[in-house]
Amino acid sequence: MNILALPFLFLAGSAIAIAEPSPARQKELVHLVRQDCGSCHGMTLQGGLGPALLPATLAGKPVEGLVATIIGGRPGTPMPPWHRFLAEDEAQWIVMKLMAGFPQ
Amino acid sequence: MKAIANTLLAGLLVILLGACGSVPLRGTGDLGLVIERASGHVTLVNTSTRSAYGRIGGLGDLSHASVVYSRDARYAFIFGRDGGLSKIDLLEGRIVKRVIQSGNAIGGSISQDGRIVVAQNYSPGGIKAFDSETLELLSEVPAEFEPGRYSKVVGLADVPGNKFAYALFDGGEIWISDFSDPKRPLTTRYPAGLQPYDGLITPDGRHYLAGLFGEDGIALIDLWQPEKGARKILENYGRGEEKLPVFKMPHLRGWSVAAGRAWLPAIGRHEVLVADASTWKETGRVAVKGQPVFVMASPDGRQIWVNFAFPDNGWVQVIDTLSGKIVQTLAPGRAVLHMEFTPRGEAVWLSARDDNRVVIYDTKTFAKLGSLAADAPSGIFFSSRAARIGF
Numbered sequence: 001m002n003i004l005a006l007p008f009l010f011l012a013g014s015a016i017a018i019a020e021p022s023p024a025r026q027k028e029l030v031h032l033v034r035q036d037c038g039s040c041h042g043m044t045l046q047g048g049l050g051p052a053l054l055p056a057t058l059a060g061k062p063v064e065g066l067v068a069t070i071i072g073g074r075p076g077t078p079m080p081p082w083h084r085f086l087a088e089d090e091a092q093w094i095v096m097k098l099m100a101g102f103p104q
Numbered sequence: 105m106k107a108i109a110n111t112l113l114a115g116l117l118v119i120l121l122g123a124c125g126s127v128p129l130r131g132t133g134d135l136g137l138v139i140e141r142a143s144g145h146v147t148l149v150n151t152s153t154r155s156a157y158g159r160i161g162g163l164g165d166l167s168h169a170s171v172v173y174s175r176d177a178r179y180a181f182i183f184g185r186d187g188g189l190s191k192i193d194l195l196e197g198r199i200v201k202r203v204i205q206s207g208n209a210i211g212g213s214i215s216q217d218g219r220i221v222v223a224q225n226y227s228p229g230g231i232k233a234f235d236s237e238t239l240e241l242l243s244e245v246p247a248e249f250e251p252g253r254y255s256k257v258v259g260l261a262d263v264p265g266n267k268f269a270y271a272l273f274d275g276g277e278i279w280i281s282d283f284s285d286p287k288r289p290l291t292t293r294y295p296a297g298l299q300p301y302d303g304l305i306t307p308d309g310r311h312y313l314a315g316l317f318g319e320d321g322i323a324l325i326d327l328w329q330p331e332k333g334a335r336k337i338l339e340n341y342g343r344g345e346e347k348l349p350v351f352k353m354p355h356l357r358g359w360s361v362a363a364g365r366a367w368l369p370a371i372g373r374h375e376v377l378v379a380d381a382s383t384w385k386e387t388g389r390v391a392v393k394g395q396p397v398f399v400m401a402s403p404d405g406r407q408i409w410v411n412f413a414f415p416d417n418g419w420v421q422v423i424d425t426l427s428g429k430i431v432q433t434l435a436p437g438r439a440v441l442h443m444e445f446t447p448r449g450e451a452v453w454l455s456a457r458d459d460n461r462v463v464i465y466d467t468k469t470f471a472k473l474g475s476l477a478a479d480a481p482s483g484i485f486f487s488s489r490a491a492r493i494g495f
Contacts, residue, residue: 036414043167080349
């Protein structure tokens with residue numbers, strides 16, 4: 001459990017502990033976000049066709065909403081659903097990391 | 105006479121000085137560069153020897169970087185995601201000039217006369233024109249499509265007459281800006297459709313096409329008769345069926361026209377759409393392995409090479425334009441992001457990002473000719489782009 005993640009979970013009104021992905025999977029997720037999410041959001045996550053995904057831009061947004069966007073996409077926008085490639089707790093881990101400052 | 109002699113002498117001196125440098129006197133027609141997106145480097149390459157001859161760093165965020173060339177094909181202008189615009193000398197292998205021109209950029213183009221380099225920006229949305237010699241800002245056109253609302257700009261392409269065409273993702277319009285007076289551009293607006301995602305100009309400079317993400321179809325303007333406005337072609341190509349998810353936006357450029365037809369990526373369908381390039385009516389479709397990203401004709405127009413969005417980005421397929429059928433399916437490496445043909449198309453270079461390699465294939469035999477190491481390579485840009493309309 002990531003200590004940093006706890007306050008966000010409580011803030012979001014959800015105290016469910018999420019399973020931390022294995023170190024190998026974390027590496028894959030970081031690569032996926034930087035490289036493939038990065039094709040729209042920018043490799044440095046400062047935005048492109050998609051919005052910036054930096055701690056400052058995500059601050060105050062509900063975690064569940066962000067997780068739902070990753071898993072289910074956003075109809076009417078180019079954001080596709082990623083549920084084929086990400087489990088919900090992995091999406092949650094990504095959101096936590098994005099809000100805290102995403103690893104390189 | 106003496107003046108002429110002095111000029112000759114001075115010229116000779118320049119040549120001699122040049123010869124003292126690291127690079128012997130040579131042309132640039134077989135040179136190019138590879139973007140290394142993760143580390144802010146470019147690798148300079150030679151397509152005759154199929155090798156790298158230099159590497160330049162310090163170019164900022166190069167994710168989604170694109171490149172245009174000066175008309176003498178010596179200088180590359182690199183547009184970085186972070187708004188950096190860098191001018192590179194291919195011969196001396198160095199940065200000549202670098203400016204940060206916006207917060208978030210997506211690409212650029214160069215004018216017919218080679219004097220104006222224009223960058224297209226996401227934020228603040230709009231285009232900016234620079235003197236290609238000095239990179240001094242000449243003018244800008246903010247993409248304010250409604251009072252106080254600015255659009256991301258996509259699909260910028262140069263139009264004969266020192267004009268530029270581009271599309272407004274959020275504004276749903278195509279704009280054409282005339283830079284005959286580079287400091288006072290004149291802009292005409294055309295309604296295009298929902299969410300244009302990229303655009304292209306046909307190799308003859310006559311038609312501008314903007315692919316639409318928000319609806320099935322492509323907006324088309326006849327630039328010889330722009331007063332007729334934009335019309336839709338390939339409308340309702342999805343036939344109302346549910347779209348497949350698009351994990352990466354396709355990219356359009358003038359390489360989409362070959363053998364009298366336009367070959368275009370469908371959105372949300374694993375198909376290449378084919379339209380007659382004079383009537384613009386659909387003439388066929390080619391089923392492919394995934395969501396097409398680049399649908400790129402070889403210089404002679406005989407082949408179309410297609411790469412794909414995640415998760416099918418390890419594949420590349422080749423369509424024969426005569427039969428309209430796929431003749432080859434290749435697995436060049438992991439995460440194939442881009443392809444570039446050598447000037448006359450005997451070989452194609454492909455970047456395999458996750459293998460950290462650029463792979464070279466023979467376009468006739470499909471044999472692998474070689475490969476080069478590069479750090480997370482993305483775009484490959486050869487100097488032969490210098491002479492093409494719409495680049």
